[in-house]
Amino acid sequence: MTTTYAALLRGINVGGGKRVPMAELRTVLTELGHTGIATYLQSGNAVFRSDEDDEDALAAALEQALHQRFGFPVDCLVRDVGYLAAVAGACPFPAAQLAGKQLHVTYFDRAVDAERFAGLEPESFLPEEFRLGDRCLYLYAPDGLGRSKLAVALTRPRHVKGLTATTRNWNTVAKLVELTRG
Template sequence: MTTTYAALLRGINVGGGKRVPMAELRTVLTELGHTGIATYLQSGNAVFRSDEDDEGALAAALEQALHQRFGFTVDCLVRDAGYLAAVVGACPFPAAELEGKQLHVTYFDRTVDAERFAGLEAESFLPEEFRLGNRCLYLYAPDGLGRSKLAVELTRPRRVKGLTATTRNWNTVAKLVELTRS
């Protein structure tokens, strides 16, 4: 059975570092045998179809292919269309009332328990707030991610050690759901 997925690449095409042109990302995905490939923005978002049903195996194969092609490591998460839609549906914040830059989702490679964020004094960051979801974290940052003090605290090494994580603003989250439905 063919499933539609989104690949979320971490840390590419920002600053002068790891450059992965989207045309080459599409080529890599094609060479891996995937179909229906589309990319969104330059920040490492791709939608594709595959007969493989293991998100971890898909991510590992993509990471390996990108390393072979570009010579550097790119952490990748792969999530199926149903999961992406469920993340949108479970959003604990009023997404329809917010600007896309105010709401973000950090996707994790595995389930993250609340203990990881124990000791964080959430009240001191208000009006910024976060909530954990299914292998994700929702962040409300009314002044945007770039000005968010809570985002800095949430990504401190002691909180994300051992995790693969990548963040997308709500506009991108919603667009990926739309693209996986196409």
């Protein structure tokens, strides 16, 4: 059975390092045997179809192929269309009323629990807020991610140590859902 997925690459094409042209990402995905490939923006978002049903295996194969092609490691998360839609549908913030730059989703490679973020005093960051999903975190940052003190606090090693995580703004979250449904 063929499933549609999104690949979320972490930390590429920012600040001049780890350059992965989207045309070459599409080529890598094609060489891995995937079909229906489309990329979105330059920040490492790709949609593809595959007969493989293991997201972790798909991510590992893509990481290996990217490392072989470009000579540096690239962390990747792969999520299926159902999961992407569920994340968008479960948003605890009023997404339709917010600008895309105000709302973000951080995707994790595995489930996270509230204990990981114990010690954070959420009220000291207001009006910024976050909520946990199963393998994601929703962040409301009214002034955008670049000015968010909560985003900085959430990425401290004690909170994300041992996790692969990558963040997308709400516009990208919504577009990936649209592309995987298309």
